[in-house]
Amino acid sequence: MELNLSPQLADTTIFEGEGGGYYAWTAAKSPALAAVELAAGKLVLQPRGFALPHYSHSYKISYVTRGTCTVGFVSPTNSEEKVVIINKGEAIPVAAGTISWWFNGGDSDVTLIFLGKGSQSYNPGQFNYFFLTGAVGLMGGFSTEFISKIYNFNESDLQKLPKSQVNPFIIKLGPEINMPSESNFNIGGYVFNFEDEFFSKANRIEMTADNFTVLDKIGLSAGMVKIERNTIVNPSYSTDSAQRIFYVTKGSGRVQIVGLNGTQSLDAVLEEGQIFVVPLFFVVTQLAGEKGLEFFCVSTSPR
Numbered sequence: 001m002e003l004n005l006s007p008q009l010a011d012t013t014i015f016e017g018e019g020g021g022y023y024a025w026t027a028a029k030s031p032a033l034a035a036v037e038l039a040a041g042k043l044v045l046q047p048r049g050f051a052l053p054h055y056s057h058s059y060k061i062s063y064v065t066r067g068t069c070t071v072g073f074v075s076p077t078n079s080e081e082k083v084v085i086i087n088k089g090e091a092i093p094v095a096a097g098t099i100s101w102w103f104n105g106g107d108s109d110v111t112l113i114f115l116g117k118g119s120q121s122y123n124p125g126q127f128n129y130f131f132l133t134g135a136v137g138l139m140g141g142f143s144t145e146f147i148s149k150i151y152n153f154n155e156s157d158l159q160k161l162p163k164s165q166v167n168p169f170i171i172k173l174g175p176e177i178n179m180p181s182e183s184n185f186n187i188g189g190y191v192f193n194f195e196d197e198f199f200s201k202a203n204r205i206e207m208t209a210d211n212f213t214v215l216d217k218i219g220l221s222a223g224m225v226k227i228e229r230n231t232i233v234n235p236s237y238s239t240d241s242a243q244r245i246f247y248v249t250k251g252s253g254r255v256q257i258v259g260l261n262g263t264q265s266l267d268a269v270l271e272e273g274q275i276f277v278v279p280l281f282f283v284v285t286q287l288a289g290e291k292g293l294e295f296f297c298v299s300t301s302p303r
Helices: 031-035 144-151 155-160 194-200
Strands: 012-017 020-024 038-045 049-056 060-066 068-075 078-087 090-094 099-103 110-117 129-131 170-172 204-207 221-227 244-258 264-271 275-278 283-299
Touching: 012 170, 020 049, 020 170, 031 038, 031 275, 038 049, 038 099, 038 244, 060 078, 060 244, 060 283, 068 110, 078 090, 090 194, 110 244, 110 283, 264 275, 264 283
Parallel strands: none
Antiparallel strands: 012 020, 020 038, 038 110, 049 099, 049 129, 049 170, 060 090, 060 110, 068 078, 068 099, 204 221, 221 283, 244 264, 244 275, 244 283
16 A cells, blocks of 8 residues: 555645634645545634634545634534533534534634544545635525525625625634633533643543443544654554544654555654654554654544
């Protein structure tokens, strides 16, 4: 199996504006993503930055690497909106078809990483998003005749609604707009806090359906590893037909991957902000550099 498994930084800016930006890894620079049907993206929200309501084709897990974010969710099976506050070191699963919005109500930037399945993507190796409003919103694609009948709008409203917001993905909200400042339900079964776990446990924490049951519906699991400088991680491989994708959250080091017939598929330097993929049954090990190494991993199995 010949794959380019080289670690890569996000190589494409999907959108960048006053409220923040969204960045993606593409099959052009990370062909392994498309080959193993995974995807990755990075959302950066500046203070008062707001990612417009949208849904996606993919099941994924979001991990906060910096700041605090307010997130609103509406499930395809329940019209009640859930609002949750997530902080640095916390992860939240996002199901396919779930409508969500993301808001930075703090005074410093927020960064979130999205890792998950890309098997149903229209652009292999990337997440596809369907926005409800904005310059690329779905409403803008319907004729005024259909819109008027759906919402019973008059002619003036029809001219304003579809594309009154010129930014496609992220906007900056003014201080006059009040946004939720706290969660409106018990977040225990929805948010997993890796930072809290590290206060009392070892340097490897796993988030699986065994300790976070919602992952059975998502079909994914995740883990966080923190290793001290010049320390090596024991070689591992997936035993349940799962693909794995890693994101370096902090530090640097090296990674080696061995595949078919004992052939070394990768020996590369790791840097903060890079992702790399470990295909099914390939063996991987990581060696921390002088400043240690931390990485977040998502697997295509709930356990």
